[in-house]
Each structure stands twice: as C-alpha cells, then as structure tokens.
Amino acid sequence: MLNPADLLTSFDPETGVIDGALRSERCLSDLRGIFHDADAYAAALADGDPLVYYTYAVEPADGPGDLYYAIGTILPGRIGDEYYMTKGHLHTWRPAAEFYIGLRGSGLMLLEDEATGESHLVPLEPNGAVYVPGSTAHRTINTGDEPLTYLGIYPARAGHDYAAIAERGFSTIVTCVDGRPVARRV
C-alpha cells in the first residue's frame, strides 16, 4: 500500500492547482511552430514571453495498471486569430486512452486519428468528459475569455510523445471569427 498521504490529493478547480504536485509551465517561446500566423507569433514574442498554460501532475505509482492524473490550465488569449492552445501530443504507448474532464471555462479538444487523419473537435466544459482513444493526437484549445481548466486521467505507462506532432502538426486550426471559434483545415 502507498503512504496514506499519497492516497489523497486536493485540487482547486478555479486555479488548477493541485496541492503538493509539481508545476510545469509553457510560455509562448516553448510553442514555436504551432501557431499558423508566424508574423503574429514573432510580434507577440517580441512583446514579451507570456505564460500560455501550466499543468500540475500526480503520479502515485507506475505499475502496469496504475494511473496518473494532471490538471491543465490554458490562459485566455490569441496569437493573431488563433486561440491559445497546448502543443498537443500522442501517447508514447499508443493504445493508451485518456479521459478529460472540464473544470472551468470553455474550450475544445482537437482529436486526430494518427492512422487515418480523421479529426474531431469536441467541447470541453465543466461536467463534461471527453474520451481520447488510443493512437489519437490531442490538443486542448481555450476558446473562452477566462482560463480553461481541465483534469486528465491516463494510464501511468502512457508517456507523452510531442515529437510526432511537431513533425506532422494537426490538420485543423481553430480561429476566432466574429468572436466565435471556427475550424479550418490547413
């Protein structure tokens, strides 16, 4: 059995902070190449290096049936007409699925099947659970005016593969048109 102190964690759905968990941050400079408007990216970067999102992760144990959970918070903002979003990733162990649960704000999850390229945009909001099947690239996009906070649970052995995404990108972008999110194939 684990140490009793490791069996319970508490989180704040407003701030996305998990007490005692390790925080990771992604600033704009960490997201080179993911926004479609290179000029807007360069201008925003020249104007500072804003924090775009941060995560807290809890990793209690790493056996074959263990699970991890993490909470991500994407700040509101845009680069040109494109909303702040995560880098996106596949799981290194491709069969690994993930459940996302919205805690605050409103956004979208972009899911793209690695084999077929088929993609879907699924709303991510409080009291909703989004299922990310295995072998599916996934990215989270904050389409609202407040922070988007969500919880993800995944097999401990999933792992994060960012390289495959960096190489081929996603086939869909989500931009703000007349104040509303619109998807476009690129």
Add this chain to the structure above:
Amino acid sequence: MLNPADLLTSFDPETGVIDGALRSERCLSDLRGIFHDADAYAAALADGDPLVYYTYAVEPADGPGDLYYAIGTILPGRIGDEYYMTKGHLHTWRPAAEFYIGLRGSGLMLLEDEATGESHLVPLEPNGAVYVPGSTAHRTINTGDEPLTYLGIYPARAGHDYAAIAERGFSTIVTCVDGRPVARRV
C-alpha cells in the same frame, strides 16, 4: 476513431446521472451480509427495500490502454449505527488502480490491501482525488446527510471482483457515534 457522439459525455454532479449511460441500482436486499448489525438489517429490510446506491457507467472501448468511467451516488442513511455504503470490490485484474473524484457530499473510502490487510480511511469530498492502488479492496461510505456522489476512472480491463470481498469482508467498519463517523476493527 470512435463515433463522435461517443467521445463526449455529460454528467450532473448533483444527481450523479450521466446522460445516455446505463444505470445500475443496489437496494438493501442486494447488500445482505455487509452490515455488521444483522438485526438492524433484517428490521430495515422488513420495513421495505430502500435504494442504497446507484451508478452510471461509460465504457467507450475495451482495448489494453482504454479506460472506463462511472459515477456512483450513495444515498444518506444507516443500518443501525453503520452508514450506507457500497458492497466494495477488488479489480479482477489486480494491478488495476482507480482514481475517485468527489462531486457532492462527504464520505470516506475504505482501502484495504489484499495481501497485508493494511487498511486506510481516506476522505472523499468535492475537489479531492483518492487513489486506489492495485490489489486494494475498496468501499465507499456516505457519512453525510446528503447524497454522496463521486466519479471513478479505471482501466477498461480492470473488472469487478465482488466474490473475494463477500468471502473475507473488510476488517474495519465505520459507525456513527454521537453524530460523527468512528472507525472500528472487527
């Protein structure tokens, strides 16, 4: 990729209902043998067969890396001095862990290591996540005056083994003493 309609589910944290998911119910008659006060159990059963808890489960896919989620709701109540609670189970695939997240009400999770018998009671409340390691029998107990609603996420291949619990029981019971939960070894 799954059907888009299967990628998103919505739940109500107040009622524990997941739209479109299958509901299961456990009435008092389904819980024979789990409460320590046999006379109080018989009297309560003779007085009707109240609903004790219900669950809704979502099972999007069942590959080796897939996940399921379920929401359980235990009504408030007692049999004698013992709080309403679940039967409790181990996972058939023993390495499978589970994350529980409190949505409403207040309760406890009783965790008992199958090999060592070591047990812990961990609070289950909104904005808290309880980790159930593999090979750990777990039972949920409603110690409050309102329904206790919680979400659990677990590997698709976990399975539920109720028989092992029915045979050996748990070593700890939680009773109401002067209006507060008190744990006792039995």
